[in-house]
Amino acid sequence: MNSIQTSAQTAGAAPDTARSNTQPWTVNAVVALFELPFNDLMFRAQQVHREHFDANAVQLSTLMSIKTGGCEEDCKYCSQSSHSDTGLKAEKLAPLQEVLEAAQAAKANGATRFCMGAAWRSPKPRHLEAVGEMVRQVKAMGLETCLTAGMLADGQAEQLRDAGLDYYNHNLDTSPEFYGQVISTHTFQDRLDTIERVRGAGLKVCSGGIVGMGESRRQRAGLVVQLANLNPYPDSVPINNLVQVEGTPLAGAEALDPFEFVRTVAVARITMPLAMVRLSAGREAMPESMQALCFLAGANSMFYGDKLLTTSNPQAESDRQLLARLGIRSSTEAELAPESESASEPALVSAGCGGSCSCACQG
């Protein structure tokens, strides 16, 4: 279809599940969204956002790199690729205790999800055993669990599901047309295959991409189209702004216009109305005013905690202050979820208020 779809159209006849677009998005239609006057695009995104979510609540996830560096893949943006000389030391899988302590600290700080990242092309069976135990024990702490560990073989998603994994993160990263310019050691189809296995096992899919790698606007639209036309589209869609790491081929790439980043968030919100859209890597370099625009554009999740995987994130304290200044509460995804009865009135979750607030937090 060539015209811009409205959310009413997407909510039309008998979708397979709630998160399916009844008519596929075309690249032209998504480019047309990108080309809207900025205020019109923001208005459209806010309308869609408010139709499905509390517009003043975000979900907070904390990341930990459980296996850093030495990855055999050649992703040109990544600090952990062994094809780049970034000075990062390759490490072994972190001990269970270290992971549990980090998860406990994340929970105490107000995060509701703990995301573990491993720099693997694909996990080996012995890796999966160890990671499964981490997932089991983090889940037992009352945190949602997310893992990103590369391509999965048949049966591995089921193994993780049985350990208690909620989400598997596997980004499509960029459009099929641009993919080969960024990564040559696996294909776009490989990414789709893993997403299929994750979905097939009944895990929630977290999949998004990176912008600011020198792709064109049409290619950014191409990424969004691929995500939005997944059936169903991802439960969670991280939008990363390239963090330029010295020693990677993409260090020195021309920075993306900040408004184009905000537009990408808005377009993701409009095309995937029920997804959690996550403001992901790159926040440290973003002015707070730009982050506020991202929330206005429909972002309702973010990485919270002083570190992403190998690069830094804004300090948790400054994020708490930013959210307070914007009147944005932190909330669990269950409370934010469209099907939840409490979606319109989410219970408050502490983002480390220390018990000094009047909310229903755990202090």
Ligand code: SAM
């Ligand atoms: N090896 C696994 C994989 O590739 O799926 C998991 C780890 S990988 C670091 C997870 C995601 O982080 C990538 O798909 C990419 O979207 C994002 N990412 C990695 N380095 C980044 C950077 N320098 N800037 C922005 N996003 C980045």
Ligand code: DTB
């Ligand atoms: C995602 O989309 N972004 C996160 C998470 N999923 C794993 C990773 C961002 C990594 C940023 C660069 C780094 O810290 O190494």
Ligand code: SF4
């Ligand atoms: Fe980095 Fe993941 Fe690519 Fe490995 S597969 S180089 S960890 S993005």
